[in-house]
Amino acid sequence: MNSDFNLYLKIFLSILKKDFKITANQIAEEIGISKNTLTNWKKGSIPDLEKIKNLLKFINKFNKEHVMASENNAVIVELTNVIESYIIRQETSIYQRKNEKERRDLKIRRKRRFAKNFSLLIDFLNSVALREDAVRNDENYTNVGESEEVFDNLLNKEFISRNEKNGSIAIQKNLAKKLHVSEAQISNWKSGKDFPNKDNLSKLQKLCSFNGSGAFLDYDFTIKMLENQFLESPNLRFKLTELEQKYFIIMKSFIKESNLEGILWEKISRNPSEILIGYPGEVLETVQEYFYRDCILLLKEAFRFVDVNLTFEEWLRVNVPNHDFFPNLDSTDGFRFYVDDIDYGYKIIREFKNINKDIGMINRFIVSNKKLFYLTKLLMNKLEETGIEFEDWLEEQYGIVNETDYFRKLSANLCNTLTESDFNNTDYVEEFYRQFWEFIINKSSIVDIRMHPTMQVYIQDINSEEWIYSRMASNYSLLKSVLDIGFEKGKLSANGRYLLDGRESFELLFKNHSIKTFREESQNRDFDKVKELEKLYRRTVKFLQ
Incomplete structure (x- = not known):
C-alpha cells in the first residue's frame, strides 16, 4: 500500500x-x-x-x-x-503461492506416473522379446500378424536385441544407448529414484513416437496402448502416407491454378461450424456462455454462506465493480485471465462439501473475488442489451445443469479450444487444408481423446471416434465437389489429369489406410496387417507415385 x-x-x-x-x-x-x-x-x-x-x-x-x-x-x-x-x-x-503448491503437487504426481509408465514400457519390451514365439497364442495381442509386426518394429527401432553368445535380452542397455544415458540412470527412472530432465524426457517421447509433451506424465499407459504404439510397419506406413501427401499437395495446386479457392472459401463460409472443427465465431460465443454460467452458479453456491439481507441478484449488483480494469471475454488471453479463479472456486466448493467445512476459503477465493464479479458485470450488460431478465436466464441455466447427462467442462480445457481454433474467416481455406492434412495423418493411428482433451468440446460422444471419421469423409466430399468443377472446365492440366486418373486409388487409400478399418477387418483371424498394407501399397502406387 x-x-x-x-x-x-x-x-x-x-x-x-x-x-x-x-x-x-x-x-x-x-x-x-x-x-x-x-x-x-x-x-x-x-x-x-x-x-x-x-x-x-x-x-x-x-x-x-x-x-x-x-x-x-x-x-x-x-x-x-x-x-x-x-x-x-x-x-x-x-x-501465486497457491499455484506454486499446485505445481509442486503436479510435479510429484508426474514423477510417480512416469516411474509407473516407464516401468510398464520396459516390462512390455521384455515380454515381447522373451515371448517372440509364445506371443502367437497370447490373448493380449490381436492376432499373429500383429504380434510379429510389434516384434519386427521393435527390432527395427533397436529397442530389443539378443546377445548371440548367452541369449540374454538387453532392453535397459539398449534404452540407455539410444538415450545417451547410463544403465544405472535407466534403473533409477524405472524404480522412481530419479526423474529425467526435460531434454531426456523429450528424447524418450520421440523415441517411442509419442506426440505431445504429456506422454509418460499425464495419463497411464496400458499394454494395449503400447502395443498399438509399436504396431506400425514404419516403412510401409511412411510410403502410404507419402502417396496421400502427394495427392493432397497436387489437389491444393490444382485448386489454386484453376482459380477455385474462392469457390472453396464460399462453400466453407456458408456453414463453417459444420466443416471446420472449432469454428471460432461459434466456439467463442459458446465458451462465453459456459464461463458466464460457471461463474454465476459458483457465486450462487457461495451466496448460501453470505449473511446479507439481499436477494442473490441484489447481492451481485452491489458487488459488481464500477471499473473496467479486467479484460473482456473477447480473446484467448481474456478467457485465460479467469480460468484459474473459476476452476479453483469449484474445487473449493467440492472440498467444502466432501472434505472439510472451511467457509474461510469460500469467502477468500469466491465471495471476495473481484474477477468473478467483473464477469458478472459483463453478463448483466449482455442481458440488458438483449432484453433478457437475469432471473429468466438463471432459470434456464439451472435447466441445463440439471439434465442427467450434464457435466461441467473445465474452464482450462475450454480455453484451450480457443487456442486450437485461433483463425478468422479470411483463413477458412488455409484452416481447412490444415485440418484435412491432420485427418490424413491421424487416421492411420489411434484417435485417443485423452491425448487430445480439447476435442471433448466438439465431440458429443467423447468415447467414440465415429464423429471424427464422419467429419473427415464430409471434408473430402467438399474437396471432391470443388475438384469436379475444375475437371468440367475443359482441357485438363498435368495436375488435373493426375488427380482424375488417381482418384480411385486415392479414395481406396484414404478409406483403408486407417486404424479404424484395420480394427474392423482384424476380427477375421486370417487378417495380417503387414500383408494388407503391402497389398494396399501395390494397388495404389502405380497411379499415385
Whole structure:
C-alpha cells in the first residue's frame, strides 16, 4: 500500500465528517475494525486484506447512496483505484503461492506416473522379446500378424536385441544407448529414484513416437496402448502416407491454378461450424456462455454462506465493480485471465462439501473475488442489451445443469479450444487444408481423446471416434465437389489429369489406410496387417507415385 492510500483516505474521512456528519467511529464499526486501526491506516500502516475489502464495500455502497460534488467524487475514484490495485496485488500474491503448491503437487504426481509408465514400457519390451514365439497364442495381442509386426518394429527401432553368445535380452542397455544415458540412470527412472530432465524426457517421447509433451506424465499407459504404439510397419506406413501427401499437395495446386479457392472459401463460409472443427465465431460465443454460467452458479453456491439481507441478484449488483480494469471475454488471453479463479472456486466448493467445512476459503477465493464479479458485470450488460431478465436466464441455466447427462467442462480445457481454433474467416481455406492434412495423418493411428482433451468440446460422444471419421469423409466430399468443377472446365492440366486418373486409388487409400478399418477387418483371424498394407501399397502406387 503506497502513500496515496493514506492521503486519499484522510481526505475521504474528512469529507464524510464535514459534509455527511459520518464519524470515524461509525466507519470503523461499519467495516468491522477499531477506530485505532483506522487511525493507523491514515498514518501509513498496511491494512489487512479482508478489512480493506470491507472498506471498499463501504465506499462503493456510500457512492451509490450519496451524490457529491465532482471534486469530492474524484477523491473517491482515486481512493477506490488505489484500494482495488492493492487487493489485486495481494490476491495475485496469494494465487501465486497457491499455484506454486499446485505445481509442486503436479510435479510429484508426474514423477510417480512416469516411474509407473516407464516401468510398464520396459516390462512390455521384455515380454515381447522373451515371448517372440509364445506371443502367437497370447490373448493380449490381436492376432499373429500383429504380434510379429510389434516384434519386427521393435527390432527395427533397436529397442530389443539378443546377445548371440548367452541369449540374454538387453532392453535397459539398449534404452540407455539410444538415450545417451547410463544403465544405472535407466534403473533409477524405472524404480522412481530419479526423474529425467526435460531434454531426456523429450528424447524418450520421440523415441517411442509419442506426440505431445504429456506422454509418460499425464495419463497411464496400458499394454494395449503400447502395443498399438509399436504396431506400425514404419516403412510401409511412411510410403502410404507419402502417396496421400502427394495427392493432397497436387489437389491444393490444382485448386489454386484453376482459380477455385474462392469457390472453396464460399462453400466453407456458408456453414463453417459444420466443416471446420472449432469454428471460432461459434466456439467463442459458446465458451462465453459456459464461463458466464460457471461463474454465476459458483457465486450462487457461495451466496448460501453470505449473511446479507439481499436477494442473490441484489447481492451481485452491489458487488459488481464500477471499473473496467479486467479484460473482456473477447480473446484467448481474456478467457485465460479467469480460468484459474473459476476452476479453483469449484474445487473449493467440492472440498467444502466432501472434505472439510472451511467457509474461510469460500469467502477468500469466491465471495471476495473481484474477477468473478467483473464477469458478472459483463453478463448483466449482455442481458440488458438483449432484453433478457437475469432471473429468466438463471432459470434456464439451472435447466441445463440439471439434465442427467450434464457435466461441467473445465474452464482450462475450454480455453484451450480457443487456442486450437485461433483463425478468422479470411483463413477458412488455409484452416481447412490444415485440418484435412491432420485427418490424413491421424487416421492411420489411434484417435485417443485423452491425448487430445480439447476435442471433448466438439465431440458429443467423447468415447467414440465415429464423429471424427464422419467429419473427415464430409471434408473430402467438399474437396471432391470443388475438384469436379475444375475437371468440367475443359482441357485438363498435368495436375488435373493426375488427380482424375488417381482418384480411385486415392479414395481406396484414404478409406483403408486407417486404424479404424484395420480394427474392423482384424476380427477375421486370417487378417495380417503387414500383408494388407503391402497389398494396399501395390494397388495404389502405380497411379499415385
